[in-house]
Amino acid sequence: MPRFHRFALALAVTTSLVAAGPALAKAKAADPAPIADLVKAVDIPYEAFTLNNGLRVIVHEDRKAPVVAVSVWYRVGSKHEPKGKTGFAHLFEHLMFNGSENAPGDFFEPLQQVGATDSNGTTSVDRTNYFETVPTGALDRALFLESDRMGHLLGAVTQEKLDNQRGVVQNEKRQGDNNPYGLLRYEIFENLFPKGHPYHHSTIGSMADLNSASLDDVKKWFTDNYGPNNAVLVLAGDVDVATAKAKVEEWFGDIPRGPEITAPQTTVPTLPAPLAKEVKDLIPTPRIYRMWAIPGLNDAEAVPLQMATAVLGGLSSSRLDNAMVRTDPVAVSVAAFAQPFEDAGILIIQADVKPGTDVAAVGKKLDEEIAKFLATGPTADELQRAAASYLGGTISGLESVGGFGGKAVTLAEGALYSNDPGYYKVELDRMAQSTPEQVAAVARKWMSRPAFSLTYTPGERTEGGENRGGAVTAGKITEAVAPDRYWNAALGDVGPDTGVGAATSIADRSQLPAVADLTALDFPAIERTKLKNGVEVIFARRTTVPTVNVAVSFDAGYAADPHSALGTQSLMLSLMDEGTTNLNSIAFAEAKERLGAQIDATANADETVFSLFALKPNLGASLSLLADYIRNPAFDAKELERVRAQQLNRLKAELNNPNAIASRLMAPMLYGAEHPYGIPPSGLGDAKAVEAATRDQLAAFHGAWIRPDNARVFVVGDTTLAEVKKQLDATLGQWKAPKTAKPVKNFDIAIPAPKPRIVLFDRPKSPQSVILAGKVLDAKGGDQLEVLRSANDIFGGNFLSRFNTNLRETKGWSYGVRSRISGETDRLSWVAVAPVQADRTGDSIKELQKDLKGFLADKGVTKEELERTINGSVRELPGSFETSADVLAGLRQIVKFGRPDNYYETLPATYEAMTTAEIDAAARKALSTDDLVYVVVGDAAVVKPQLDGLGLTVETATPIN
Secondary structure, three states: OOOHHHHHHHHHHOOOOOOOOOOHHHHHHOOOOOHHHHHHHOOOOOEEEEOOOOOEEEEEEOOOOOEEEEEEEEOOOHHHOOOOOOOHHHHHHHHOOOOEOOEOOOOHHHHHHOOOEEEEEEEOOOOEEEEEEEEHHHHHHHHHHHHHHHHOOHHHOOHHHHHHHHHHHHHHHHHHHHOOOOOHHHHHHHHHOOOOOOOOOOOOOOHHHHHHOOHHHHHHHHHHHOOHHHEEEEEEEOOOHHHHHHHHHHHHOOOOOOOOOOOOOOOOOOOOOOEEEEEEEOOOOOEEEEEEEEEOOOOOOHHHHHHHHHHHHHOOOOHHHHHHHHHOOOEEEEEEEEEEOOOEEEEEEEEEEOOOOOHHHHHHHHHHHHHHHHHHOOOHHHHHHHHHHHHHHHHHHOOOOOOOOOHHHHHHHHHHHHOOOOHHHHHHHHHHHOOHHHHHHHHHHHHOOOOEEEEEEEOOOOOOOOOOOOOOOOOOOOOOOOOOOOOOHHHOOOOOEEEOOOOOOOOOOOOOOOOOOOOOOOOOOOEEEEOOOOOEEEEEEOOOOOEEEEEEEEOOOHHHOOOOOOOHHHHHHHHHOOOEOOOOHHHHHHHHHHOOOEEEEEEOOOOEEEEEEEEHHHHHHHHHHHHHHHHOEOOOHHHHHHHHHHHHHHHHHHOOOHHHHHHHHHHHHHHOOOOOOOOOOOOOOOHHHHHHOOHHHHHHHHHHHOOHHHEEEEEEEOOOHHHHHHHHHOOOOOOOOOOOOOOOOOOOOOOOOOOOOEEEEEOOOOOEEEEEEEEEEEEEOOOOOHHHHHHHHHHHHOOOOHHHHHHHHHOOOOOOOEEEEOOOOOEEEEEEEEEEEHHHHHHHHHHHHHHHHHHHOOOOOOHHHHHHHHHHHHHOHHHHOOOHHHHHHHHHHHHHOOOOOOHHHHHHHHHHOOOHHHHHHHHHHHOOOOOOEEEEEEOHHHHHHHHOOOOOOEEEOOOOO
């Protein structure tokens, strides 16, 4: 569940896919649940205790699934890094996954053996965290691993590991820098926060500082920052506090306290005068930014600022959207968000200029709209819509116990940053009590100060990222220092806290703890019915939270696009967002927001899906919005020109993204340009077709493919099949199919014989190359593929795979590589994806060929790989269906591939029956090295000499239009 300070950011980056009901009067008549009631529904009960060594432990009991989220948060982030050591916190996060004294192998190995899900770690300006969700019977193993790297790490940190992970982190930096807007992170922090401020430098750090990190440096970093008294441990899920106390005391109790941490001096800086800068990048259209530093998340004004930016540019019905994208379309997109960190934050407003429009004029209009908002402030209705939209997602998040944004995260953030695990309630109360006058006053206070105006202009970069992210120079900070809100164990316990006595035992670390009895997956019962018009409804009940998820799936997808008009479906879906025959674009967005509903349309190769997330009290009205959205799109010709410009901009952005370029080139190479799958996989199509599309063409496509006899409805959530059938019959059940025959996609088109070669796309000055290697398999999505997919997992499908272990963990040439088997209905493909440092492009292809040849010859699956794959695949199943969204996806897969309703419950037997010989045979039958085709996107001047010696024909790709 995200905390409130993530709200505006999430809204800002979400596309405006919204829906409305058959009539505005009907939507208004269905009174939405009051905001105060929704706030009360957000509750994460917890108990807490503190060990004598200062480790603070928070326990949340949730018995809905046999899993426990383990989340360890250390108060050390990039703001704690001194001059010359930028990037250390993040570098050490990587080292913490490379084994400890009593678990010397890769940290992910024993976790995969027990079926852990959501296992990862992250570093931010304020903290570093590590997390995994494990089956209840594997909790001791997870606690052993986390405690061993907290208290028994240094003996396992070697120069070899440091050198390897330094290379991995530097490739992570190159990978981020290589993307459009990849240098933006440096611009924000370097300009909003002065030299000497803890937030001045990027978390990734500079290459020079990373290169200078010595073994003694990183060991001292650990002893200075990773003591138990500088950490919070959260256990959330199938565990009670008595069990947690005993286990945490056993595994963590004997770890000695570390040094007391001194908080860095911080301020909320104000620019002395307006600052303007222009930079160039490979982007589709100019982008204008206005930025300010703002208070941190504990400040009472942080939430009103987020409410202000939601109204200004976060909601799809925002002031900036309405003024600059809808009414006077001078921008193709706008956004505004406030992101508070612990001690300060950033407020960013941006606008992507409509091609052909004067940049200065758009900048002037953006400033005028900001000024209007500051003068008038938000309305009460706008604040209600912002609150309802946020609370819908928040309540949905209560289903997840861990991961990147579950309940464990919420409790840990509150404890670490605010000395209150329940601080989310403070934020929600502030949100619910925000008034137009208060929000306006706070917005004026902070946004009337001098702004940093950044303009991104299309063109070749003149700046690089190599030495960015550093430049920490000690300097006097003259503004008043923010109050020290750092949690300290000496302050005592907070909330329903109870103490624990001195450590009385030392854990046995001679071997990994055994895994206790594990609970098998109990997939929810699947119920079926049909609506009045014959549309099939597939249903599963989940009552954990008062929400309902709906997906209306049509047998269409990007493969249904006419090859003479690629991009038709994406354009149609975008135009559907702009109103129905009953509601115009703005009213359409507002109706969805009032109900706290999320409605969007997506497509993949095979399906077009209209999805609804609804709060249970608002389900009826939300289904009316969904039905009107699907059945009655206005296809307003005036709106078409606007969404056309937006799609052309997205398409142009795709043609600047190295990963997207590689994918666009690969698909027709594998399938042939005439095959339904031989098209750009994003579905954005090509510019000429998008420019030529007409309103009638889009309406005709909708009429042909979006029809009730081509649909299925999937529902998961807190309702009953009888109740939801009644509601669906009143909306979608009255929809009659046209008399024309349903269209059919033609998969009989011959797939060309593979022509092994390398196609090189020149992207000058790229610090990384993106390599794709692939082939079409003699298999379809509905085949029995568990054995082949297990073979792919072992070779390249997950973190511990051979391919990733080689290029990332051994060579340090990449941040991560993978291979994948696609998931379409018809012929599948196998593709290896490797973003690698530019000077190792040719070597990386050699390593791929060597690894794959060995895997398919005399270096087949080992006993250890078989055990890991079977154990992980079986044991992760209960955690894989923790949320309603997970179950909904499972239902769709069962139906799409014609599997039995108990498919997931039969998987353990399938996995446990696998043998090394069977997996080897499946891999050798399906995969090979001599028929692969390659795409490389990189700097040809650096890369081509490396490719010429590989024994493959090297072709130069023509620019993509």
